[in-house]
Amino acid sequence: MTVSRAPAYAKRMAHPLRSAFLCAVVLAAGCAHRAAHAPASTAGDAAAAEHIHHRFEDVEQWAAVFDAPERDAWQKPDEVLAALALRPDARVADIGAGTGYFTLRLSRALPRGRIHGVDVEVTMVRHLEERARTAGLSNVVGVLATADDPRVPEPVDLVLVVDTYHHLQARPDYFRRLRAHLRPGGRVAVIDFRPDAPIGPPPGARVAREQLVRELGEAGYRLTEEHTFLPYQHFLVFTPVEDGSGAGAEER
Numbered sequence: 001m002t003v004s005r006a007p008a009y010a011k012r013m014a015h016p017l018r019s020a021f022l023c024a025v026v027l028a029a030g031c032a033h034r035a036a037h038a039p040a041s042t043a044g045d046a047a048a049a050e051h052i053h054h055r056f057e058d059v060e061q062w063a064a065v066f067d068a069p070e071r072d073a074w075q076k077p078d079e080v081l082a083a084l085a086l087r088p089d090a091r092v093a094d095i096g097a098g099t100g101y102f103t104l105r106l107s108r109a110l111p112r113g114r115i116h117g118v119d120v121e122v123t124m125v126r127h128l129e130e131r132a133r134t135a136g137l138s139n140v141v142g143v144l145a146t147a148d149d150p151r152v153p154e155p156v157d158l159v160l161v162v163d164t165y166h167h168l169q170a171r172p173d174y175f176r177r178l179r180a181h182l183r184p185g186g187r188v189a190v191i192d193f194r195p196d197a198p199i200g201p202p203p204g205a206r207v208a209r210e211q212l213v214r215e216l217g218e219a220g221y222r223l224t225e226e227h228t229f230l231p232y233q234h235f236l237v238f239t240p241v242e243d244g245s246g247a248g249a250e251e252r
């Protein structure tokens with residue numbers, strides 16, 4: 001389902017969280033689905049595939065969604081940043097930064113740090129750079145990535161991946177290469193829609209917690225933090241395993 005069809009779908013909903021629903025659904029890349037209504041079928045697989053490869057080049061369209069004030073109620077950005085407990089001078093790569101929802105908040109929260117807003121869409125990168133410049137935030141760096149290389153120009157303390165993990169291809173290889181971009185003690189935080197959430201991408205595009213932990217394990221990480229305060233999304237934090245094996249990714 002495309003973004004432009006979402007309002008018609010919403011009109012049929014008598015849900016008290018309609019705006020949050022719409023925001024979350026469209027945020028999840030323009031494919032409005034409710035888990036309970038999605039058929040386990042070829043059509044469902046096609047919707048998932050279409051969703052995963054969805055483009056985000058139209059900044060105006062997506063800014064209205066990603067930066068909708070209603071999003072804060074379920075995205076809880078302040079709590080997310082508090083949970084990450086970053087040093088004020090931390091270096092961060094926000095991979096799949098989009099319009100800069102988290103990049104700009106990180107920039108303000110870490111005035112002595114440096115935040116790399118990484119995206120494959122040049123329009124998004126230019127937009128977040130312009131937002132930072134207009135806001136007088138000098139510690140934001142826009143980075144134009146390729147699908148399989150984030151091109152982060154310096155090692156970072158945190159890689160943050162919000163609602164983007166399910167768009168990444170060959171994820172174990174991607175995150176295995178990413179280890180070289182982490183400073184000692186560096187972490188990878190992944191926030192993405194849960195399979196059981198009433199909103200989000202098509203069911204076939206969502207990644208279950210166990211799959212996420214397994215894939216990061218294959219990439220050489222172990223799960224070191226899990227935050228459960230987000231109503232619709234996983235919030236998992238991973239640390240590289242010393243020998244890179246990643247075996248037994250669940251922390252004991």
Ligand SMILES: C[S@@+](CC[C@H](N)C(=O)[O-])C[C@H]1O[C@@H](n2cnc3c(N)ncnc32)[C@H](O)[C@@H]1O
Pocket residue numbers: 027028029055056066095096097098099100101102118119120121124145146147148150161162163164167168169
């Ligand atoms: C659903 S948006 C999430 C935006 C932002 N993280 C937020 O929470 O508002 C996904 C973003 O990831 C970007 N993206 C998709 N694949 C990517 C990749 N391989 N590397 C970097 N960015 C990617 C898209 O262009 C899009 O801007």
